[in-house]
Amino acid sequence: MSENQKKHIAILGSTGSIGTQALEVIAANSDRFQVEVLTAHSNADLLAEQALKFKANAVVIHDESKYKALKDRLFDEGIKVFCGRDALAEVVEMETIDLVLTALVGFAGLKPTMRAIAAGKQIALANKETLVVAGELITKAAREKGVNIYPVDSEHSAIFQCLSGEFHNPIEKIYLTASGGPFRGMSLQDLKSVTPAQALKHPNWDMGAKITIDSASMMNKGLEVIEAKWLFGLKPEQIDIVVHPQSIIHSIVQFEDGSMKAQMGLPDMKLPIQYALGYPERIKSDFPRFDFMKYPQLTFEKPDYKAFRNLQFAFDAMQKGGNAPCVLNAANEIAVKEFLAGNIGFLAMSDLIEDCLQNVTYIAQPRLENYFETDSETRAYASSKISSL
Ligand SMILES: NC(=O)c1ccc[n+]([C@@H]2O[C@H](COP(=O)([O-])OP(=O)(O)OC[C@H]3O[C@@H](n4cnc5c(N)ncnc54)[C@H](OP(=O)(O)O)[C@@H]3O)[C@@H](O)[C@H]2O)c1
Numbered sequence: 001m002s003e004n005q006k007k008h009i010a011i012l013g014s015t016g017s018i019g020t021q022a023l024e025v026i027a028a029n030s031d032r033f034q035v036e037v038l039t040a041h042s043n044a045d046l047l048a049e050q051a052l053k054f055k056a057n058a059v060v061i062h063d064e065s066k067y068k069a070l071k072d073r074l075f076d077e078g079i080k081v082f083c084g085r086d087a088l089a090e091v092v093e094m095e096t097i098d099l100v101l102t103a104l105v106g107f108a109g110l111k112p113t114m115r116a117i118a119a120g121k122q123i124a125l126a127n128k129e130t131l132v133v134a135g136e137l138i139t140k141a142a143r144e145k146g147v148n149i150y151p152v153d154s155e156h157s158a159i160f161q162c163l164s165g166e167f168h169n170p171i172e173k174i175y176l177t178a179s180g181g182p183f184r185g186m187s188l189q190d191l192k193s194v195t196p197a198q199a200l201k202h203p204n205w206d207m208g209a210k211i212t213i214d215s216a217s218m219m220n221k222g223l224e225v226i227e228a229k230w231l232f233g234l235k236p237e238q239i240d241i242v243v244h245p246q247s248i249i250h251s252i253v254q255f256e257d258g259s260m261k262a263q264m265g266l267p268d269m270k271l272p273i274q275y276a277l278g279y280p281e282r283i284k285s286d287f288p289r290f291d292f293m294k295y296p297q298l299t300f301e302k303p304d305y306k307a308f309r310n311l312q313f314a315f316d317a318m319q320k321g322g323n324a325p326c327v328l329n330a331a332n333e334i335a336v337k338e339f340l341a342g343n344i345g346f347l348a349m350s351d352l353i354e355d356c357l358q359n360v361t362y363i364a365q366p367r368l369e370n371y372f373e374t375d376s377e378t379r380a381y382a383s384s385k386i387s388s389l
Contacts, residue, residue, distance in 0.1 A: 001031050006097045007277065008034045008097055009022075009035055009097055010097045010099070010116075012088065012127070013040075014038035014040060015047055015050070017206065018208075019151065021269050021270050022277070027163050028053075037092070037094065037097060038050050038054065039088055041062045041063060042061070047061060047070065047278060051074055056079055057096060058078070058079065060084075067083035080290065085108075085111075087107050089115045089343050092115050092121060093115060097380045101124040101126065101273075102116075102127035105210050105211070106127075106332060108221060109127035110129075110130045114134075117147045124150045125276075127158075130338060132325050133326040133329050133375070137371075147269065150277075151231055151276065152272050153224060154271075155176045158250035158252075159174055159232060159251050160275075162230075162261040162262065162263055171236070171253055172250065174238065174239055175240070176221065176224055176228060176241050176251050177252070179203060179205070179247045180243045182201050184245060184301075187307055191346050191347055192345065192347055195346075196213070196339060196342065199209055199215075201243070216233075218303065218308035219332050221311065222315070225314055226317070228319045236315065236318050241300065243303050246297075247267040248267070249263070250272075266288055266290050274366060289365070303312070310332070313328060313350070313357060316357070321364070322360065322362060323361075323363040324362065327374060330374070334382035334386075335353055338352075352385060356381055360374065
């Protein structure tokens with residue numbers, strides 16, 4: 001493939017779990033992909049190493065205190081260095097970029113994703129929080145601009161893969177599978193005393209801290225339900241969750257004739273990342289293959305909505321619509337941060353989210369700027385409640 005035919009990629013959050021795995025995929029397929037832009041929050045050392053290795057055109061570091069040292073290291077190599085929040089949103093508009101992989105965490109993804117879509121860039125979306133917060137605006141903007149949003153989340157990639165060749169066949173229902181996380185089977189009483197260290201030990205996936213806590217509290221599945229609604233144009237009653245502790249079946253589509261298609265494979269994020277970057281091609285890989293004999297039993301359970309209250313909050317926020325999912329997301333981001341810092345207990349995360357959903361100003365038809373206001377209001381409200389939890 002000539003340099004011009006390669007897909008030129010920006011990775012927002014290249015130093016994280018998804019970002020580093022995406023770079024492994026790119027390194028293994030350097031004949032197809034070229035790195036244009038890499039970004040990080042504050043890990044300037046890794047960002048510099050990555051930029052030099054992949055000959056990036058530009059990097060963005062969010063933390064302005066790291067800017068000078070990074071610039072000194074990369075400038076002579078011909079790599080442009082930018083810093084700050086605005087730079088992240090501006091850099092995605094670079095003419096040379098074909099596709100933006102949104103692998104940063106949280107609400108911070110909203111602005112650059114909107115700007116990338118407005119600039120007509122294809123999106124590989126890992127940053128589910130953006131779709132949770134502003135799914136209606138994002139998907140509308142993408143339709144208007146003819147931008148495809150390729151899901152990176154393994155469950156949504158599974159649904160996307162199952163829909164291949166089914167363009168004219170409506171979805172009856174989807175089942176998102178959930179591992180159940182490290183606390184599967186625990187009662188509310190058991191969950192009272194679990195610690196951040198225990199919550200950070202996911203049985204099947206090695207991921208960033210925020211999504212690992214979200215998996216332990218099942219908020220991750222709740223966010224994924226809302227993400228699925230927007231990605232696949234579903235009604236809430238068309239989305240169900242099934243707990244599948246082995247994480248082999250990544251999700252299932254049920255069609256109107258009753259037939260179900262599931263996508264399966266070992267739990268390895270490189271596969272959905274590669275599918276999103278390489279779509280529509282299935283690029284030959286040497287990822288380990290699934291062996292049926294090592295998994296003689298694939299099992300399924302109902303989620304426990306009583307012990308994992310976040311699941312119900314997510315369904316409720318999706319039903320309510322407007323800015324409610326934005327409140328849910330911001331409250332959860334604060335809850336996770338405070339839980340990780342040891343300031344609140346595991347169950348207090350759900351109490352805080354419930355409180356925010358009940359008390360933050362509701363907006364039925366938010367515009368883009370309203371999401372920023374709602375995010376700030378929720379963070380301020382949630383932070384003011386921490387000492388009383
Ligand atoms: N990890 C997975 O297996 C997985 C699976 C499915 C979906 N996802 C989704 O993918 C996204 C990334 O998850 P992750 O596990 O890769 O997270 P992660 O390991 O924590 O990495 C986050 C990345 O974003 C950067 N970042 C963090 N906060 C930022 C901010 N405010 N502004 C700009 N950049 C920021 C980080 O930079 P520094 O390194 O400098 O902090 C890092 O590069 C999340 O939305 C998650 O839900 C992840």
